[in-house]
Amino acid sequence: MDEDTALTPFRIDIPQADVDDLRDRLARTRWPIPVPGRRDRTDFRRGIPQVYLEELAGYWRDGFDWRAQEAELNAYEQVTTVVDGQTFHVVHARSADPQATPLLLSHGWPGSFVEYQRLIPLLTDAFHLVVPSPPGFGFSTPLSGTGWELARTTDAYAGIMTRLGYGRFAAHGTDLGAGVTGRLAALHPERVIGTHVGADPRWLGLVGDRIPYPDGLSADEIARIEAVRAEDAAGRGYLELQSHRPDTIGPALTDSPVGQLGWIAEHFRSRTAGDDRTPDESVDRDQLLTTISLYWFTRSGASSAQFYYEAEHAGLDLLMPSGVPSGYAVFDTHPLLRRALDPGKAIDHWSEFTEGGHFPAMEVPELLAGDIRTFFSSP
Template structure:
């Protein structure tokens, strides 16, 4: 029997009992005994500082209004659809512009469709915006089984665009979403108008793993590259757990909201621009907690980690070459990024911004929107 290809309207409505349970758990957190001297809220050298984590947890419990955020998210049309046995949640915002092109926005971890909440209105004048959640993320849960990794997800996204009636479309992505974006272009070059990638200097950590180190780097540039790679390696503890032991970390993330809060909020320190800012000084605090709340309410701290395990053990390369036009926007950049990532200057649209970081849709929304528009206008 053919799979049901229905697009089922969806509206976010977290049960009040779940919201009350979250507040109760936060009120009864069993805190670690602090290490003497760990009282600097901006000192992330050992991970998220306990004093700062308590601040966030108290606000999440007593100051944060999930219902208000839920109402904002529900302003956008949403639906669910089943592809290859897996339920996918999709945000779909139709433009009123008759000349609008479809644009797929692909996020990664620890992001969600919430990441694009402020970006969507800035794009809707030129694009029909589509934001799917990968399997195990947000409302693309529960997982239907094992085997949901980057390649299978890419094919599912192409099917979702077909169901929406979009034969040709553009794609933007960051993090895991950048891999999905590139793979869409590699598999479906006749369908993908162009790909736009948002990244930051942490991508230099892929040199040697995914990218060869280019010839001709000066001693100073090599030292800079090694410093960035060392910093990235020090920040990859989460990657080892999610790549190899998702069930172990998943239990803690599902049972402890403060554990989930710490696990994600720390990444909004280490991967955003601004060395001296706390996570909620780099991005809007309510948007950050809405994103984290989505992981909590859907139990996708555990299921999103499974995506890492599946991708790590699939043998599928994160990057797939194609002849589709590509644009890159590098945030919190330095000159070394292009020297290493695009030494031949093969990428026609290359933008560099000193602002922002790994989450440009949340950190520098207008810069990202302007760059996406400029790239796709250049293709028409």
């Protein structure tokens, strides 16, 4: 039997009982007994400080307006469609220009389609924007089964673009979405106009793990790269747990909103620019809490963790060569990143910005939009 390829209109409408339950759970949080001396809300050396987490949870309970955020998200056309048995949620923001370029925007964890909320209006004059949620993320739930990793997701995204009527398209991605973007170009070069990736210094961790250091680096330069890798490794406990024991952390994220809040908010501190800033000083507080609320309401804290397990055990190459034009926008730039990732300068377009970090669409959407425009308008 052929698969149903229908595109079903979708609107976000979280039951009021779920909104009330969230507030009730937050009000009844069973907090740890504070460790004496741990009262600095900006000291993240041991993880997210409880004093800051209590402050953020209080705002989530009493100040955050989910219905207002829901209404803003519903301003965009959304559909669901089933690919290979899995339901996918897709935001489809069409340009008023019928000749606009289709642009696929892919995100990773702990992001969501909300990540691109402020980027969309900066690009719709020139692009038809398509933002799918990966399997197990947001409204691309529940998971239909095991085996949803990067390669299978990439094939599904290509199928979604076909269903939307886009034979050829451009692609941008960050985090896991950068892997999807690269695989699309490698596997479907006849369809992909170009690929644009948002990166940050944490990519230096990929160099030692996946790619040999280029020749000619001095001992001092290697030491500087290793320092970034060591700093990144200090915050990788989540990666090890989700890659190897997602079923262990899943129930805690599903049952405790403060657990889900801390699990995600801490990563908006460790992955954004500025060591002296709290997560909601790097990105908008309401947009951050909208993302976390989405994980909470859809129970995708548990199901999104499965993606890491599948990726860890799939044995896929992280980077795949292709002849498709490629562009990188590097935020919170590091002087050695290009030498490490692109020693032969094979990447067609390389931009570096001192601002921003791992979530440029949330941190510096104007810079990201400008770089996307520049790259895809180049001859």
